[in-house]
Amino acid sequence: MSVEQPLWQALKAYRVLTVLYAVALFASAHEHFVRPRVAVGYLAVLAVWTLATVRKVSDARSCTRGFLAVDLGIAVTGILLTPLADSAARIHAGGPTLPSIWTAGAVLAYAVKGGWRWAAFASTLVAAANLVERGAPTRDTVHNVILVWVAAIAIGYVVEVARASERTLARALEIEAATRERERLARDIHDGVLQVLAMIRRRAADGATGGGADTAELVRLAGEQESALRALISRGLPGPRDAGPHDGPRGGGREPGREHPDGPVDLRALLARHATGPRIALAEPGTPVELPGPVAGELAAAVGAALDNVRAHAGEDARAWILLEDEPGQVIVTVRDDGPGIPEGRLQAAENEGRLGVAQSIRGRLRDLGGTAELFSVPGQGAEVELRVPKAVPEA
Known part of the structure; x- marks a missing residue:
């Protein structure tokens, strides 16, 4: 709902109540009017106009310039007709005009529709009409x-500020949505293409791919593409969310072509896919640990990214342990290894180089789920990643 919509609703109620007030004022003092028929005729037109145009003050689109002009004209006409209907004594004594405080509603409509400049224009016309009606x-x-003039301009200014704030908020939400989409695409690229390219380069360096000019050229191209992609995703990768999830090597990311269902999924089954080798152990509860399918899939993908980091940095012979804990309000997954640990400052340096395994594939996923990812490491004593996800995950 627009931030100005409550003002339109309040203006609608104000117009109806004030036309009833104007009629009541005349009814209580009609015997003092020198030409009561003029007053009755005008108030009848005012009442019909107010009730017939209730929908015109429902929102800014319905409240057209033509309506505003006619509305203000009726208010000014009522002020100028007052000396013809009422007695001079009552007018000089400060008696109300025929539309009374209904006139302020016409001015406020200008303020809500067009801001303080429109409010200044409308209130100036009403002020001039009042001066003519009084004679002095x-x-x-x-x-x-002055009261009507200042109040109308103040309300118009507030409306302009509210509209500017609403546009700023909408822009901020668009930027946040685009940023989340870039991070999601960066995670998919990291868990899929980048991991494959990095694996090709590592195996070539270990002499596992064989010789030959074609192999050397393939390795060179893989290295170039890996560097280019890392630079691209570190700057931000725009584009629609039209790419499906990709699988990383040896369990990183999601399975190719498979989307996790929206219903409850036992997280133990997803984590078991990562503990297929003798060097990765899984400790889990004896009862199902159920989470919504997409949440469980993202959490399992973050665990896969953590294990990929173990293989890449601790070596193929490193051992890893996955601990799954099911607590009343959250699920905790801990991945620990016996590698050499992470040197201080290495994570920030890796992120600057476009290596976003921890920043995006792990922390980015957990942040989107409303959870946290903490990394603990002591040089020479391995590393530990603790992933916490609340069971009541907020909607994105």
């Missing part, structure tokens, strides 16, 4: 004119 600028007349 009395203290009460000047006081009322």
Whole structure:
């Protein structure tokens, strides 16, 4: 709902109540009017107009310029007709005009529709009409004119500020949505293409791919593409969310072509896919640990990314342990290894180089799920990644 919508609703109620007030004022003092038929005729037109145009003050789109012009014209006409209907004594004594405080509603409509400049224009016309009706600028007349003028301009200014704030908020939400989409695509690229390219380069360096000019050229191209992709995703990768999830080597990311269902999924089954070798152990509860399918899939993908980091940095012979804990309000998954640990400052340096395994594939996933990812490491004593996800995951 627009931030100005409550103002339109309040204005709608104000117009209906004030036309009833104007009719009541006339009914209580009709015997003092010199031409009561003029007053009755005008108030009948005012009441019909107010009730017939209730929908016109429902929102900014319905409240057109033509409506505003006619509305203000009716208010000014009522002020100028007052000397013809009422007695001069009552007018000089400060008696109300025929539309009374209904006139302020016409001015406020200008303020809500067009801001403080429109409000200044409308209130100036009403002020001039009041001065003509009174014949002389009395203290009460000047006081009322200034009050309406200042209030209308203030409300118009507030409306302009509210609209600017609403546009800024909408832009911020668009930027946040685009940033989340870039991070998601960066995670998919990291868990799929980048991991494959990095694996090709590592195996070539270990002499596992064989010789030959074609192999050397393939390795060179793989290295170039890996560097280019890392630079691209570190700057931000725009584009629609049209790419499906990709699988990383040896369990990183999601399985190719498979989307996790929206219903409950036992997280133990997803984590078991990562503990297929003798060097990765899984400790889990004896009862199912159920999470919504997409949440469980993202959490399992973060665990896969953590294990990929173990293989890449601790070596193929490193051992890893996955601990799954099911607590009343959250699920905790811990991945620990017996590698050499992470040197201080290495994570920030890796992120600057475009290596976003921890920043995006792990922390980014957990942040999107409303959880946290903490990494603990002591040089020479391995590393530990603790992933926490609340069971009541907020919607994105």
